[in-house]
Amino acid sequence: MRKVVRGFYAIAYAVKLSKPNVICAYPITPQTEIVENLAEMYANGELENCEYITAESEFGAASVVLGASATGARTFTATSSQGLLLMTEVLYNAAGMRLPIVLAIANRAVSAPLSIWNDHQDSISVRDAGIIQIYVENNQEAHDMIPFAFKVAENKNVLLPFMVCVDGFKLTHAYEAVDLLNQEDVDNFLPPYNPVVSLRIDKPVAMGCYAPPPTYMEFRVALEYAMERAKKVIEDESKEWYEITGRDWGAHIKAEYCEDAEVAVIAMGSIVGMIRDVVEEMRKEGMKVGLLKIRTYRPFPAEEIRKALTNVNKVIVIERSLSIGSEPPVTLDVKSALFGHSSQEIHSVVLGLGGRDVPRTQIIKIIKEVYEGKVKPGKRYEGLKEFEEVIP
Amino acid sequence: MVIAKNRGGDSILIEVRFHGRGGQGAVTAADILAVAGFKEGYYTLSFPTFGAEKRGTPVASFLRISDKPIVARDEVYNPDYVVVMDPSLLDVVDVLAGIKKNGMLIANYPKGSEDLKKRFKVEEIEIHAINATKMAMEILGRAITNTAMVGALVGATNIVSIKSVIETIKEWFGDEKIAERNIKLVEEAYRYMREVCKWEK
Numbered sequence: 001m002r003k004v005v006r007g008f009y010a011i012a013y014a015v016k017l018s019k020p021n022v023i024c025a026y027p028i029t030p031q032t033e034i035v036e037n038l039a040e041m042y043a044n045g046e047l048e049n050c051e052y053i054t055a056e057s058e059f060g061a062a063s064v065v066l067g068a069s070a071t072g073a074r075t076f077t078a079t080s081s082q083g084l085l086l087m088t089e090v091l092y093n094a095a096g097m098r099l100p101i102v103l104a105i106a107n108r109a110v111s112a113p114l115s116i117w118n119d120h121q122d123s124i125s126v127r128d129a130g131i132i133q134i135y136v137e138n139n140q141e142a143h144d145m146i147p148f149a150f151k152v153a154e155n156k157n158v159l160l161p162f163m164v165c166v167d168g169f170k171l172t173h174a175y176e177a178v179d180l181l182n183q184e185d186v187d188n189f190l191p192p193y194n195p196v197v198s199l200r201i202d203k204p205v206a207m208g209c210y211a212p213p214p215t216y217m218e219f220r221v222a223l224e225y226a227m228e229r230a231k232k233v234i235e236d237e238s239k240e241w242y243e244i245t246g247r248d249w250g251a252h253i254k255a256e257y258c259e260d261a262e263v264a265v266i267a268m269g270s271i272v273g274m275i276r277d278v279v280e281e282m283r284k285e286g287m288k289v290g291l292l293k294i295r296t297y298r299p300f301p302a303e304e305i306r307k308a309l310t311n312v313n314k315v316i317v318i319e320r321s322l323s324i325g326s327e328p329p330v331t332l333d334v335k336s337a338l339f340g341h342s343s344q345e346i347h348s349v350v351l352g353l354g355g356r357d358v359p360r361t362q363i364i365k366i367i368k369e370v371y372e373g374k375v376k377p378g379k380r381y382e383g384l385k386e387f388e389e390v391i392p
Numbered sequence: 393m394v395i396a397k398n399r400g401g402d403s404i405l406i407e408v409r410f411h412g413r414g415g416q417g418a419v420t421a422a423d424i425l426a427v428a429g430f431k432e433g434y435y436t437l438s439f440p441t442f443g444a445e446k447r448g449t450p451v452a453s454f455l456r457i458s459d460k461p462i463v464a465r466d467e468v469y470n471p472d473y474v475v476v477m478d479p480s481l482l483d484v485v486d487v488l489a490g491i492k493k494n495g496m497l498i499a500n501y502p503k504g505s506e507d508l509k510k511r512f513k514v515e516e517i518e519i520h521a522i523n524a525t526k527m528a529m530e531i532l533g534r535a536i537t538n539t540a541m542v543g544a545l546v547g548a549t550n551i552v553s554i555k556s557v558i559e560t561i562k563e564w565f566g567d568e569k570i571a572e573r574n575i576k577l578v579e580e581a582y583r584y585m586r587e588v589c590k591w592e593k
Binding site for chain 2 (some may be wrong): 004005169173174175176269270273274277357358359360
């Protein structure tokens with residue numbers, strides 16, 4: 001059923017259709033209304049076999065879903081920014097304990113300085129935890145990726161937490177048409193969660209316990225193997241998703257017009273739609289430009305990116321976060337994917353931090369400058385005002 | 393939809409920017425029109441921006457209506473229409489920033505259109521004033537002007553039909569009485585603006 005809804009609702013409604021058993025969260029802008037919607041559904045009795053728990057903090061919320069997931073419950077939480085950072089200690093545990101918790105991250109900048117607005121610094125900061133991360137470009141994709149996340153996370157070859165990263169405000173607060181899934185389709189796609197092991201009184205087990213040097217390393221490497229296996233599972237489930245819904249989001253990447261492109265733009269999240277529009281317009285003008293949308297930041301699709309960029313000479317990586325002291329995060333991964341295989345010019349363009357709006361004109365300028373060879377490769381900031389640091 | 397003006401080449405794209413103060417419902421105004429436009433078969437997108445989530449601070453919200461899927465999520469820099477919810481914003485916000493040639497400003501402004509035109513002294517921009525605060529106080533008993541300004545915008549532009557707006561408002565407000573009063577307010581502002589546009593043409 002096509003309906004104009006807010007991003008929050010598109011996500012919450014998909015969570016409802018995924019039949020979670022435990023939802024626990026702590027409010028934080030711009031995530032809050034996702035769980036507010038779920039709390040309302042719960043209060044109205046629309047969530048069967050589900051417990052909605054309000055926590056005293058994000059640390060508490062993550063701990064509750066961790067515990068619930070360990071008992072074999074299908075669990076969901078949502079957060080943003082500092083909330084995700086406060087969850088981090090628990091989330092590393094959830095990944096290490098191989099608990100398929102699904103999280104919606106309403107992407108927001110981190111403090112300080114305080115900002116409620118959108119960039120990708122929060123979810124990027126937990127990239128090493130062993131959590132699958134997918135970045136969506138619109139609220140239809142956000143809606144679709146919720147049942148998808150449960151399916152992939154709960155696959156016995158995977159068993160990892162899964163983060164659906166949704167740009168705060170740009171998507172969460174936007175009203176737009178979403179084709180809402182129906183219960184039958186979701187039920188056909190997503191079977192009930194059947195845990196391999198769970199905490200039960202009649203069959204006690206210990207989870208997340210002490211691993212001394214002779215065993216620890218194997219557990220951590222096993223996490224890495226699980227993430228590698230997740231790649232295939234994501235591919236398979238993406239195909240099934242397409243068959244059920246007719247919506248082809250691609251699996252790990254979506255490469256468009258890259259086959260003969262001189263310049264390709266790599267981006268993640270809600271900015272992708274506008275870049276696609278600019279690329280299509282430039283194609284009409286005869287410019288050989290392409291778009292490479294990264295969907296799964298973890299597992300990182302190195303091979304897919306390599307393949308898609310085979311004929312591309314110049315690459316622009318749009319960065320919505322920093323790795324202070326090194327190159328921006330996506331650039332690092334892209335460079336590592338290409339190293340030893342090809343030697344494209346890499347332009348790492350940092351923009352839109354803390355919700356600074358990225359106008360269409362800025363995207364056009366960035367692509368044109370690179371296309372016409374007016375800028376040197378490397379890292380630069382777009383839309384940055386000149387400022388003077390006060391060094392006491 | 394009766395699109396008043398089509399400036400976007402082979403496809404229709406109407407961009408609207410709403411200026412209000414936190415609590416006046418600028419965000420809801422854009423949202424209501426997004427839903428109403430969808431009812432008429434168009435693609436719509438609305439989203440807000442605010443300084444801080446506080447009552448009283450200037451906020452802006454944006455609306456795009458098109459016959460093609462909308463992918464641009466940047467703020468509206470070159471609006472076709474600008475709607476101002478609160479007269480005090482005219483002193484602090486450059487409400488006409490980037491407005492298209494032949495664009496339109498509709499402001500909640502008690503001193504009337506002529507006074508407002510003198511204030512801006514711009515040509516090729518249609519300017520209309522409406523005393524939305526007075527209407528809202530009379531009908532709602534509160535100075536929340538968003539539904540009045542939605543009515544005024546629709547009256548001046550036909551961006552969507554008043555019928556779709558009324559349908560949307562009925563669904564929007566859970567409380568029937570509140571919905572009724574807002575519909576009354578929308579209709580009054582709509583009628584007023586239709587008359588104003590007739591006189592001024």
